[in-house]
Amino acid sequence: MTRSTIVRALALTVTSALATATLAAPAHAHANANSHADAHGRAVSDLPAVTPRAETQVLHDDEAGGNADADDPAIWRNTAAPGRSLVIATAKEGGLRVYDLRARTLQSLSTPPAAGPDDAPGRFNNVDLVHGLRLASVRADLAVVSDRGHDRLRFYRIDRDRVGGPLTDVTDPAAPPVFSKNQDEINGQRTAYGLATWTDPTSGKSFALVSRRERTSITLLELRPTRAGKVTYRTVRTLDLPSTFRLPNGTSWSPCGEPGELPQVEGMVVDPVNGTLYAGQENVGIWRLRADLTGGRPKLIDKVREYGVPGIYDEETEECAPGDDPGYGGSKLSADVEGLTLVTESDGDGHLLASSQGDSTFAAYDRQVKDDNAYEGGFRIAPANSGLDGSEECDGAAALNAPLGPQYPNGLLVVQDGHDVPGEGDRPATNFKFVDLGTVMDALND
Incomplete structure (x- = not known):
């Protein structure tokens, strides 16, 4: 069972406990009893719903489907012909997919082969x-x-009209592992995971910020x-986020997970301004x-509902058994x-959007740091009348x-859908949904 599965199981248990809270509960529990309501008092089921206009072909995470699992998208705008823009998305062991704006597949690229017969295969996680x-x-x-899979970054040049497909691999073959010292560490898969890019307007230099799987x-x-026209990289600096947190009652808390795992980061984005x-x-x-990882302590602008909930990992069931919710979460x-x-x-205005995977919703925050990224509402991506399903347990957006x-x-x-419907029996089915951003903005402004 993966860390995400463990945490979702914990989230569902906490959700159930919150939904059935009684008047006999402690006062601090009541502070979180309405945690399934947004700042306007609306329950999750009452959050405004938007619907997709298109969806990509389903991906199956099994041998018959090429171990392809939709994860993270990026949108490339064709400035000369905006209607011919592209969506580039990762499919984990299935490599990369390139879609047009009708969600049709234009190109599929495989991951590089494993270094040896007993080594980890390539696995594309995030893209920017x-x-x-x-x-x-x-x-x-x-x-x-x-x-x-290889603990490296890969680079693909974008040429919309290139014969054979828009993407060409321009990765320097000598590009080093991001975190690992040798192949054994790479095979342990505490490797490059989340990703965001950033170009410093002062120096003109471009950077990638990369998180590490099962580490902070x-x-x-x-x-x-x-x-030679290829791209490599060098490490500038590394920052570690906390793995243990001091709670208001004076105790220390760490999120429950498999032994040896720390609470990892995946989703990241940089405000270019x-x-x-x-x-x-x-x-x-x-x-x-700060994107340059200097100056001041990081600030936790919002917490998950399960923050502070104790959990005990059961090796037999490979699940976390949660304790009582002390009410310190968001x-x-x-x-x-x-x-x-x-x-x-x-x-200069705008929103930071975050996928709340545990309840299949999205939260929006003020982009302005001066307003301390205030919460501005939420929404769901629901099934459309055309027959398209919505988005559940979204991984990337x-x-x-x-x-x-x-x-x-x-x-x-563009959002990942962790459970495409209809599926094919027990085969894991994922894809990407395309949503008119105007409908999202309308929903948030209601």
Whole structure:
């Protein structure tokens, strides 16, 4: 059982306990008794619903489906022809997929082969974009991917009209492991996981921020083009988020997980205007810190509902048995907190969107740091009348607030759907849903 499965089991148990709280409960428990309501007092089921306009072909995480599992998307805007923009998405061991705005598959790329017969295979976890990096005397846009299987970053040049598909691998073969010292450590899979890119407007240098699976580490990598037109990177610095937390009652708490695992980060996004990094520590909450990983302590801007709930890991069942909720968690997010993305506006306003995986909703926060990223509402992605299902247990999300031709004149939100419906028996089925961003903004402004 994966950490995400363990935490979701804990989240469901906490949800049930909260929903059945009685008047005999302690006073502090009542503070969280309405944790399934947003700031406006609406229950999760009453949150405004938006519906998808399109969905990608289903991916199956089994041998028959190529061990393909939808995870994280990025949206590349074709400035010359916005209606011909692209969605680039990871499929874990299934590699990369490239979609047009009708959610049709344009290109599939495999992960690099395993280093040896007993070594971990390639596994593409998260993807983000870098614009205008100089490669061999020309400027190019890149898709940057975290390859968890090999503990490396992979780079793909984007050329919309290239024969054979828009993406070309430009990874330097000598690119080093991000965290591991040798192949044995790589095979242990405490490797490159979450990913966000950032270009420093002062220096013009481009970076990737990469988190480590089953650890609290985030490392800053400077992206470095080579003379051969390839891309590599070097480590600038690393920061570790907390794994243990002091609670108001004076006790210490760590999220429950498998022995030896620490609360990891996956979803991350950088505000390009002010260089602020938002990082989702899956079963803790959302952190705000500087993208260069310097200056000041990170701030936890919101907590998951399960924050502070004690748990005991049962090795026989491979699940966490939660204790009583002390009421120290938040009210907007249910573990895991996953895909983070920004909706930017020309006047500097906008939203930070976060996937609340435990209850299949999304939370929106003010983009403005000066307003302390205040919560501004939530929404669900529900089934459409056309027969498209919604999004459940969303892993990754990407938003672009810019016209994308006649199909998405108000911008686009792409989200992973962890349970595509209808499925095929017991086969795990995932895909990506395309949502008109204008409908999301309308829902948040209601």
